[in-house]
Amino acid sequence: MNPQVVAAFIAASVSVLTLIGTLAAQYFGRRATSRDTEKTLGEQGKHLDRTLAEQREQLDRTLAEQRTRTLNERFAMAADQLGSDKPAVRLAGVYAMAGLADDWAENRQTCVDVLCAYLRMPYEPDPRQDAPEPQRLAFQAIREVRHTVIRVVTAHLKKDAAVSWHGLNFDFRGVVFDGGNFFGAQFSGGTVNFVGARFSGGTVYFGFAEFSGGMVYFGFAEFSGGMVYFGHARFSGGTVNFEHARFSGGMVDFGTAEFSGGTVNFVAGFSGGMVYFDLAEFSGGTVNFNHARFSGGTVNFGLARFSGGEVDFSRAGVWSYPPEFPWTDTPPSGVKLPRKEDQSQA
Numbered sequence: 253m254n255p256q257v258v259a260a261f262i263a264a265s266v267s268v269l270t271l272i273g274t275l276a277a278q279y280f281g282r283r284a285t286s287r288d289t290e291k292t293l294g295e296q297g298k299h300l301d302r303t304l305a306e307q308r309e310q311l312d313r314t315l316a317e318q319r320t321r322t323l324n325e326r327f328a329m330a331a332d333q334l335g336s337d338k339p340a341v342r343l344a345g346v347y348a349m350a351g352l353a354d355d356w357a358e359n360r361q362t363c364v365d366v367l368c369a370y371l372r373m374p375y376e377p378d379p380r381q382d383a384p385e386p387q388r389l390a391f392q393a394i395r396e397v398r399h400t401v402i403r404v405v406t407a408h409l410k411k412d413a414a415v416s417w418h419g420l421n422f423d424f425r426g427v428v429f430d431g432g433n434f435f436g437a438q439f440s441g442g443t444v445n446f447v448g449a450r451f452s453g454g455t456v457y458f459g460f461a462e463f464s465g466g467m468v469y470f471g472f473a474e475f476s477g478g479m480v481y482f483g484h485a486r487f488s489g490g491t492v493n494f495e496h497a498r499f500s501g502g503m504v505d506f507g508t509a510e511f512s513g514g515t516v517n518f519v520a521g522f523s524g525g526m527v528y529f530d531l532a533e534f535s536g537g538t539v540n541f542n543h544a545r546f547s548g549g550t551v552n553f554g555l556a557r558f559s560g561g562e563v564d565f566s567r568a569g570v571w572s573y574p575p576e577f578p579w580t581d582t583p584p585s586g587v588k589l590p591r592k593e594d595q596s597q598a
Contacts, residue, residue, distance in 0.1 A: 326352050327363070334370055339393035343400060346370075350404045354415040361420055367401050368423045375428045378453065395430065402432035409437040419466075421445070430454040430478065439490070440465040447471045451502065453478040463514065464489040475525065476501040487537065488513040499549065500524040506532050511561065513537040522573070524549040529556050534586070536561040545570035552576045558584035565589050 330352055333345025346367065353363035375398070379387050408417035419441035427446070431454030439461065447469050459481050471493055483505055497520040507530040515538045522545065530552060538561060547570045555578050565575075566588040583589055 323352065323356050323359070327356075327359075330363075331366060334366065339390075339397055342394075342397045346397060346400050346404060350408075353408075353417070360417070364405075364417060364420050364422065367405065371398055371401055371424060371427045377428075378430060399432050402434065406434050406437045409434075409439065411436075411438055418442070424449055426450070428452065429456050431456060433457045434461055436460045438462045438464065439468050442466050444468045446473050449473045451475045451478060451480050451504075453502075455479045455481060457481050458485050459483045461485045463487045463492050466490045468492045470497050471495045473497045475499045475504050479503045479505065482506045482509050484508050484510075486510045486512065487516050489537075490514045492516045495519045497521070498523070499527050499551075502526075503528070508532060511535070511537055511539050511563075513561075515540065519543045521545040521547070522549055522551050523547045526550045526552070529553045532556045534558045534561050534563050539563045541565045542567040543569045546573045546575060548573050550576070554578055558587055561586055563587045566591075 326348070330345050330348035333341050333348060336342050336345065349363050349367055353360045353367075356363065375394075376391065378395075379391055381388075405417070405422065407413060408415060418438065421442045422444045424444070424446045426448040428450050430452060433456075435457040437458070443466060449470070451474065455478060461482070463486065467490060473494070475498065479502060485506070487510065491514060493516075495517050497518075499520060499522045501524050503526045505528045507528050509529070509532045511532065511534045513536045517540045519540065519542060526549060528550075532553070534556065542564055544565070546568060551573075553575055563586060568590050571590055577583065
């Protein structure tokens, strides 16, 4: 073979190998560079994610702290308004505290406690009609604030309440009620405490109220004047307790009420006034009058219907002024009266 041809072939082969080596070096170099770039970008992405997460957490903490400060400021302002000497400012405080309760779920009970505490504050009775006009006007203004608290509470206990306060506790111990509207309230959880409350005038409405759960206490309450209306109320669950309550005046009307479940305890004293169960329906649950004292006044079950459950008078403590019943001889099934010999002794 011609030496020149051989030399040319060798030179060409070397050039090809050199080109292949160069291309391979470039290819593997680019792969290494790409891996480094991907690694760098990945590390940068993780760092950015951590930074954004930390910033979000910090922002959430800042917003939460700001919200808590704002809510605490609103609470202090509403409480200050409730303590004002001016009834109009107190009225604004009632709505401010209720609005705060709606917005502050975690401290809703505290806001409600403040509203109830306002009702428990000392309350002077209604001055006589011949009292000076400024005194009468001042009393009417204060009473309006108190009745507004009751209306606000009731609005949040209705079935269609925009913000429900069901399940909260309501402390009305010793409150003087000279009117107020619990009409249609649903007592379905928590504890509602009327222990020692005094119903001494005006009309307090519990009409169409539903007692379906939780505990409602009227123990040691005094019904001495005015009217307390439970017409069409439904007692279907939980416990409603009138233990040691005193019915000595005025009118308490359970007419057309429905007793279909739960327990209602009337271990109370009936010494005056009028208590009506006219057209009430007893179809379930337990209504207990054991140890009750019927010593005066009128307790009337006229036209009441007894179709189930238990209504128990068998161990009444005093029976000198027994209730008036719609039967003349044998009571309906489920109604337990004291034995004849016990009736003369009770």
